[in-house]
Amino acid sequence: MAEQNDDNRSVSIERLEEGVYLATNKRGDTLRFGSKATDAFSPVELLLAAIAGCSAVDVDVVTGRRSPAEHFSARVDATAVREGGENTLKDIVLTFDVRFPEGEAGDAARTLLPRAVKASHDHTCTVSRTIEAGTPVTVRIAG
Incomplete structure (x- = not known):
């Protein structure tokens, strides 16, 4: 096998x-x-959801080790642009809205949140890292 x-x-x-x-x-x-x-969802909405979802998983797991969030959401906004006959997205912005409970564990998670968001963006989120790297996509026809 x-x-x-x-x-x-x-x-x-x-x-x-x-x-x-x-x-x-x-x-x-x-x-x-x-x-x-x-x-x-449209294909573009799926891409935006993938960007948010990839980083959300990273951030939620890391901060959740300190304290579960009382509220955890993320939003991705982008501008659809058509230039030179090509469609692209510009100005992609991922915004987290995360709140932790009062107390020592919540304070620890709040302190860790910015570092977790940065680590996800800079190192661990495969989706946004791939987009930012400009990874080529090969397209072919089977057969």
Whole structure:
């Protein structure tokens, strides 16, 4: 039996109808999305959710070791731009809104929060790190 590479990440999609797709990961979890799926995320919204989600996981785990948050949310804003016939996002901003309980544990988590956010952005969040690195995407046709 061939050794499986645990570093590989993959998602496949199937078209449900024009502009509506079903993404499936290796574990069999699914997510409906699309440009014409009015009751689901668009591809750009999924990208923004991935940016927030990746850092949220990092920050929540690190600060949660000190104290669970009483409130934990994050928001990603970006400007959609069309320049020279190309669509891109500019000015991507991830904002955390996190509150911890009063007391020693909450104080420790509050103190750690800025460092955890910076570490996620600078080192551990694969999604935003990949975007900022400008990693090329190879596109090909099967067969």
